[in-house]
Structure formats: C-alpha cells, structure tokens
Amino acid sequence: MKIIADTHCHTLASTHAYSTVAEMADAAAKAGLYAIALTDHGPQMPGAPGRWYFHNLVAIPRRLSGVLILRGAEANVVSAAGELDVSPDDIGRLDWIVASMHGVTMRDGPLTAEECTEAWLRVAENPAVRVIGHSGSPQFLYDYERVIPEFGRRGKLVEINENSFLMRKSSVPNCVKIAELCKKRGVPVVVNSDAHFHTMLGSYGHALRMLREIDFPEELVVNSNVERFRQYLKEYTSVLSEDGSES
Numbered sequence: 001m002k003i004i005a006d007t008h009c010h011t012l013a014s015t016h017a018y019s020t021v022a023e024m025a026d027a028a029a030k031a032g033l034y035a036i037a038l039t040d041h042g043p044q045m046p047g048a049p050g051r052w053y054f055h056n057l058v059a060i061p062r063r064l065s066g067v068l069i070l071r072g073a074e075a076n077v078v079s080a081a082g083e084l085d086v087s088p089d090d091i092g093r094l095d096w097i098v099a100s101m102h103g104v105t106m107r108d109g110p111l112t113a114e115e116c117t118e119a120w121l122r123v124a125e126n127p128a129v130r131v132i133g134h135s136g137s138p139q140f141l142y143d144y145e146r147v148i149p150e151f152g153r154r155g156k157l158v159e160i161n162e163n164s165f166l167m168r169k170s171s172v173p174n175c176v177k178i179a180e181l182c183k184k185r186g187v188p189v190v191v192n193s194d195a196h197f198h199t200m201l202g203s204y205g206h207a208l209r210m211l212r213e214i215d216f217p218e219e220l221v222v223n224s225n226v227e228r229f230r231q232y233l234k235e236y237t238s239v240l241s242e243d244g245s246e247s
Helices: 021-030 113-124 144-153 162-167 169-185 205-213 226-236
Strands: 005-009 035-041 067-076 096-100 129-132 157-161 189-192
Touching (some): 005 067, 005 096, 005 129, 005 157, 005 189, 021 035, 113 129, 113 144, 144 157, 157 162, 157 169, 157 205, 162 169, 162 205, 169 205, 189 205
Parallel strands (some): 067 096, 096 129, 129 157, 157 189
C-alpha cells in the first residue's frame, strides 16, 4: 500500500517541530506525495503558533514543489463538551482540521471514559473536523463501539498515526482495536506521519505493518489512492476548486 498524502504534520511554527513549510513541501515532493496538510498545534498547546498564524495561512501557496498544500490545524479538544481551541473564525479559513486530545491542553482535567466518549461524539458533530487524531491513548479511553461508527457516519477519518508507534507506544494496543473496528464497521481511515521534522514525511512503516497484519482493506484508506483522496476533498472541502491546476 502506498500513501499519497500526509494530512497531519508540523512545521517550526509549532516550537517542538523543526522544519519550515518549504522544507516540508520539498520533502513531500521527494517522497512522491500528492498532498500534505500543514496542521500546526492549536493555541492551548505550549509553544503553539502566535495569534495570527492560522488566520494568515492563506499566504501559503496552494502548491509548493508540485505538492498540493492543505492549510490546516491540529485543534485540541479542550473539554468534555468537545470544544476546540482554534477559533471559529480561523477554522472558517482553513481546509483541514485534525482534532486531538492531549493531557496538557485538556481544560477540564482528566476525563472519564464516559466523558471522553461524549466529547468525541460532540467532535463528530462538528462539520469542520476532518480527522480524528491519534485517539488510541490510554489516557483518553472512550467507547470505541459507540463512537467509531458515528465518526464514519459523519465523514470523519480515523487516523492511523505512525508517530504513535514510535512515541506513544502505550497507545498501540488501542490503535489495533480501533483499526479492527474501523475494518468491521467500514469506517474510512487516514494514515499519517504526524511528522515534526521533514525527514519523517513519507515514513509509515509501523502503521502499514499493523494494517497488513489485520488484513485491513486498502479501499478504506482514503489517502492510499489519489482519486480516492481527491473524491474526499471534493465532497468535504473546496480545495480542488480553488487550485487552478486541478480540473
């Protein structure tokens, strides 16, 4: 299986990441990627981009080094009500929102599994969210059987995050459970690097190995095929209509 778009990556605007937008685009081109989404962290993350960063992402060209650029954010889910930390005004100017839970940004403190379940159900209702980011953390257990079918029904892509296999190893057993349930329920997924440096783009070995081991159907991996990915963009974003090089 070949991944043709990486829809979760960070530039040095997230101050625990270390590559420029141009470096990320060049690396994506060298890796043969059709598209990347720039998804720097929302404002509640320590070291997040400054006040005007997301508002001004329109300054980034739609294509760099021949790669389609999606302007986005990794928004933090900050409460049991499923609130995000990126402002509605900024979200309205972006193409691609990854919604994730991080302990350091959770305003309501530790959540119970039921509270996490309710939070994810609220996120599923948010029409701006495209990707459910690395949701296998034991810190944020939720009712997979109840929530994952709702992600699918609402057009959210469940992320299989390569970085979880490297940096969040306690999440891996839950990542397998989530992938198996997506397979069972026919819920589309997206395989992403969560790259914090440009050399990480195009590297998905652990995630793809896991999907092979559970015989996950390629047709449910939205970013494993250009036409499949383009169809998703056409259905849920205005990216292709804004890109003069796309027909």
